[in-house]
Amino acid sequence: MVSHLTQKDYDSAAAVFSRSFRFVEWKLIIASASGSLPFGDKNESPLKAIKNIDREKWIYVFAHANGETYAEVKEEIQISAEGKMAATPFELIEKDGKRSNPVSIGTSLCLPRRIKGFPQVYRFFACRVRLPIAQIKELKKSIATFAPATSLEPGINTSVVEKQGELLVPVVDAVTVMLHLHAAYVAAASDVIDYTVAHDDASKENPRKKVERRRKKQLLASILSGIMDSDPSNTVVQKLKDRQGPVEQFLTHYEAAVQWRVDRRDRLATFLSTWHASAAMKVTEAAFAGSPKAEWVRFLIPWCQAITRLGESPSGRAYLEKIIDDSGHFVHRYVWPQAKLSDDQVQSVRKAGMTVLEAWKAIAEVKILIKRGAAAEIFLSLQLLLQPLKGGAATLSEQAILIHRYNRVNSAIRAAKFIVPDSSDTIHHFASSPRKLGAIVESVNLLFAVAATMDVMKNENASRRDKELAIIGLIGSSLDAASALASLSRNADKLAGVLGFVSGIVDLYLGVTAMNKAFSDGDQDLANGNFLTSVGATFAASAPLMALFALPGGAIVGVIGLGVMAIGFFYKVFSGDSAMERFFEHCTWGLTPAQAGAADWSPTRFEEWKGDKEFDRQLEALLNILCRIEVGYGDSYRHLRYTIGWIPPNSKLVVVYEEGWVNGADSGKVTGEVTLSEKTAVSNKPTLIGGRDGQNVVTLEVIGTGQPNSLTKKKPNATLHVHGMKLPNPELRRSAASGKLVIMFEGAPEVSVPHNGWAKETFF
Amino acid sequence: MSAPKKLKRTVATGTSGNTIKQGLALTIVLDQAGEGDDTFELVGGSEPIVLGAKDAKELVEGAKVLRFQGINANKQYKLIHHRSKGATRVVFLDTRPQDMTNAGKNAIGSKNTFAALPSRVPAKLPDKYYSEQAVDADLVAKSPVLLDLAVEDPLL
Numbered sequence: 001m002v003s004h005l006t007q008k009d010y011d012s013a014a015a016v017f018s019r020s021f022r023f024v025e026w027k028l029i030i031a032s033a034s035g036s037l038p039f040g041d042k043n044e045s046p047l048k049a050i051k052n053i054d055r056e057k058w059i060y061v062f063a064h065a066n067g068e069t070y071a072e073v074k075e076e077i078q079i080s081a082e083g084k085m086a087a088t089p090f091e092l093i094e095k096d097g098k099r100s101n102p103v104s105i106g107t108s109l110c111l112p113r114r115i116k117g118f119p120q121v122y123r124f125f126a127c128r129v130r131l132p133i134a135q136i137k138e139l140k141k142s143i144a145t146f147a148p149a150t151s152l153e154p155g156i157n158t159s160v161v162e163k164q165g166e167l168l169v170p171v172v173d174a175v176t177v178m179l180h181l182h183a184a185y186v187a188a189a190s191d192v193i194d195y196t197v198a199h200d201d202a203s204k205e206n207p208r209k210k211v212e213r214r215r216k217k218q219l220l221a222s223i224l225s226g227i228m229d230s231d232p233s234n235t236v237v238q239k240l241k242d243r244q245g246p247v248e249q250f251l252t253h254y255e256a257a258v259q260w261r262v263d264r265r266d267r268l269a270t271f272l273s274t275w276h277a278s279a280a281m282k283v284t285e286a287a288f289a290g291s292p293k294a295e296w297v298r299f300l301i302p303w304c305q306a307i308t309r310l311g312e313s314p315s316g317r318a319y320l321e322k323i324i325d326d327s328g329h330f331v332h333r334y335v336w337p338q339a340k341l342s343d344d345q346v347q348s349v350r351k352a353g354m355t356v357l358e359a360w361k362a363i364a365e366v367k368i369l370i371k372r373g374a375a376a377e378i379f380l381s382l383q384l385l386l387q388p389l390k391g392g393a394a395t396l397s398e399q400a401i402l403i404h405r406y407n408r409v410n411s412a413i414r415a416a417k418f419i420v421p422d423s424s425d426t427i428h429h430f431a432s433s434p435r436k437l438g439a440i441v442e443s444v445n446l447l448f449a450v451a452a453t454m455d456v457m458k459n460e461n462a463s464r465r466d467k468e469l470a471i472i473g474l475i476g477s478s479l480d481a482a483s484a485l486a487s488l489s490r491n492a493d494k495l496a497g498v499l500g501f502v503s504g505i506v507d508l509y510l511g512v513t514a515m516n517k518a519f520s521d522g523d524q525d526l527a528n529g530n531f532l533t534s535v536g537a538t539f540a541a542s543a544p545l546m547a548l549f550a551l552p553g554g555a556i557v558g559v560i561g562l563g564v565m566a567i568g569f570f571y572k573v574f575s576g577d578s579a580m581e582r583f584f585e586h587c588t589w590g591l592t593p594a595q596a597g598a599a600d601w602s603p604t605r606f607e608e609w610k611g612d613k614e615f616d617r618q619l620e621a622l623l624n625i626l627c628r629i630e631v632g633y634g635d636s637y638r639h640l641r642y643t644i645g646w647i648p649p650n651s652k653l654v655v656v657y658e659e660g661w662v663n664g665a666d667s668g669k670v671t672g673e674v675t676l677s678e679k680t681a682v683s684n685k686p687t688l689i690g691g692r693d694g695q696n697v698v699t700l701e702v703i704g705t706g707q708p709n710s711l712t713k714k715k716p717n718a719t720l721h722v723h724g725m726k727l728p729n730p731e732l733r734r735s736a737a738s739g740k741l742v743i744m745f746e747g748a749p750e751v752s753v754p755h756n757g758w759a760k761e762t763f764f
Numbered sequence: 765m766s767a768p769k770k771l772k773r774t775v776a777t778g779t780s781g782n783t784i785k786q787g788l789a790l791t792i793v794l795d796q797a798g799e800g801d802d803t804f805e806l807v808g809g810s811e812p813i814v815l816g817a818k819d820a821k822e823l824v825e826g827a828k829v830l831r832f833q834g835i836n837a838n839k840q841y842k843l844i845h846h847r848s849k850g851a852t853r854v855v856f857l858d859t860r861p862q863d864m865t866n867a868g869k870n871a872i873g874s875k876n877t878f879a880a881l882p883s884r885v886p887a888k889l890p891d892k893y894y895s896e897q898a899v900d901a902d903l904v905a906k907s908p909v910l911l912d913l914a915v916e917d918p919l920l
Contacts, residue, residue, distance in 0.1 A: 039879035048911035158878035
């Protein structure tokens with residue numbers, strides 16, 4: 001709009017009327033008492049920030065003088081999906097019981113932009129039902145806290161939009177804005193997942209292969225950085241082009257790129273949570289509540305959709321906590337009931353279908369993990385919701401399950417588990433929602449498993465080792481959390497949503513004060529690392545979920561940090577190793593990347609360190625240098641000691657021990673797998689008792705039981721000591737052990753060390 | 765529409781101290797032609813004066829003016845906007861002509877009332893020493909453009 005009017009024209013006019021315009025809607029708004037703003041993306045047309053009004057609505061026009069916030073209502077306009085408008089006669093807008101049918105005014109209108117010389121500030125509110133008088137009065141006081149100020153003045157004016165010469169004036173429909181803010185938040189939350197996690201449901205911008213390559217490169221850079229930091233002679237850094245700069249820059253930029261996405265997600269979560277709590281939503285809620293009962297679901301359903309996944313962000317969790325604490329909030333009647341539903345509630349829940357269950361899940365997440373709600377309360381609310389959805393048949397049952405026997409004597413973690421035998425579909429309104437009830441129930445079972453573990457973590461009488469074992473138990477072995485997660489992934493349509501849900505739990509889990517306190521007797525990073533390591537150990541084989549814990553908040557830093565610490569330790573022991581110098585020289589950042597050559601620690605020739613497998617091959621070679629294994633024994637041949645240069649998170653040691661005796665019937669062999677965390681070694685065989693001796697040594701005690709598939713009860717060593725060593729049993733003919741380390745990194749194939757077989761040692 | 769009356773020229777002082785030459789007319793400015801069917805009724809004189817879009821005269825390019833002739837400075841007037849039969853809106857209530865204008869009131873600032881937020885990670889990011897450097901190609905990936913999202917809003 002271009003203004004050609006002079007000040008004199010304005011001075012002499014009693015009123016100035018705007019051009020004709022048509023109403024549209026804003027999609028996205030930041031609500032703020034100090035000045036609400038519509039928003040969109042940089043470098044995108046503001047035309048994309050608006051949408052046409054696609055259904056019947058009621059538009060309320062408020063105006064106030066510049067500098068004021070109290071606004072008078074000026075118009076009540078009914079608008080159809082086709083844009084036809086009808087206005088309530090002005091004098092009847094606030095006449096309770098006398099509001100006649102509005103009178104047609106066409107498809108466009110103009111409004112006075114100056115009256116008696118005063119510029120008019122407009123605020124537009126739209127609702128899907130006609131507002132009761134009380135809500136119109138409420139808006140007079142509150143509309144300035146959420147509806148952007150709109151000017152109809154010509155000139156540069158971003159409060160309106162112009163399209164091919166047509167003036168478009170956007171209004172604020174609280175439900176429209178809520179759904180768009182939610183979609184924006186979910187897209188940003190999924191972007192964090194998609195950028196950091198290689199998964200099959202990846203986005204176009206982050207195809208799985210690209211994410212895997214990025215993560216492998218980051219992993220390699222992290223390890224190289226750790227080695228350089230712990231090399232006081234600065235030998236290896238000389239083998240890199242431009243020394244450590246490019247590696248460090250890559251790592252800094254990776255963190256910045258992830259953090260940018262996390263900040264965006266959290267900012268949008270704040271916008272959405274603020275909108276949920278705004279006067280716009282309160283007025284809209286009251287308007288629907290004051291309308292005929294059948295109208296309520298038109299508010300309830302989009303509202304339920306718009307709280308899903310809020311648990312992935314701090315401000316979202318804070319908002320959910322707030323409504324849980326507010327006993328008057330409708331969530332306690334329609335989403336989290338604790339008493340038999342009224343007919344009205346039954347109808348609403350039935351019509352809301354899957355959407356109300358999705359909202360229930362969002363509440364359950366906070367209820368279980370933050371508010372520590374009892375299982376009975378959670379069970380009751382779900383049971384009550386399922387009755388109308390399943391035609392009155394109670395389909396849910398509950399049982400307490402043994403999560404994991406986390407020490408060998410008598411301690412166990414118990415958690416509730418809901419069972420829903422019938423996972424048939426129920427009505428859903430949003431294509432993005434999971435279709436199966438099973439996905440909802442399994443989510444909650446996972447929450448119970450996490451909560452049960454948290455309880456152990458908070459137990460001051462539990463030893464640190466117990467806590468470590470409890471964490472491992474959460475995700476390890478046959479725990480239900482793992483099956484819950486697997487089921488969740490199967491039933492969900494969007495894997496990013498599942499990953500986000502889990503990352504939200506972990507974020508919360510790691511951020512709980514009590515948890516921190518529980519860890520205060522030890523190393524926080526270490527504790528986190530243990531958790532993450534064990535998480536990864538279970539999931540890596542079936543799904544790329546390990547990488548979830550690489551999400552900010554933390555965790556890859558923790559895992560990699562641990563690795564780097566260990567590398568530092570290792571490198572001091574092996575410094576001056578020419579293998580490492582050669583690796584640096586030929587790696588991606590080296591002086592001669594992928595130049596022809598070979599070494600026994602690399603399964604591939606250096607010139608093959610490029611293309612799609614560039615980082616797989618380099619990681620495999622580097623791990624074969626770093627994780628070299630030496631096999632030895634302690635007091636007895638059956639007290640095995642595996643010294644490993646570096647024990648990466650998420651690795652396992654495969655071991656074989658064999659004995660030959662004079663009596664062939666006594667000869668035998670034991671094989672097993674030992675899952676390694678920072679401080680523990682847990683064997684999969686009762687006859688192999690794992691342990692750790694410092695950062696680099698895994699100890700294994702082999703028990704001879706005389707049973708089949710076991711060793712003889714005879715001791716392989718005599719009791720006589722010579723030079724501190726026990727002599728071999730005279731009947732023993734042979735004793736030997738071997739081992740190999742199997743390392744799993746997200747997105748990378750398993751790496752075996754040594755790559756060409758086993759590390760072997762014959763003791764006798 | 766009634767014929768304009770002959771008026772004496774008078775000078776009046778408005779509430780904000782502005783001096784207003786009275787007697788010829790009160791004006792309403794319409795950006796473009798205004799709505800074709802709309803009429804404006806000035807009530808307060810001996811007879812109401814009704815003007816429609818067809819009565820508007822070109823003021824400057826892109827704006828027209830309606831002149832209500834025959835204004836009496838000693839009377840109070842109210843302006844009513846008729847959009848269609850039965851759809852009326854009072855623009856202002858009874859006001860003395862000399863209080864109808866307030867010279868020098870500025871419009872609200874509307875140049876920056878829309879926030880454009882970045883939708884992708886900058887092509888250059890600070891390194892460890894806060895120096896902006898181009899980002900490695902393996903780290904580059906577009907993030908979703910919020911305004912391109914397909915948002916479900918089912919008709920329930």
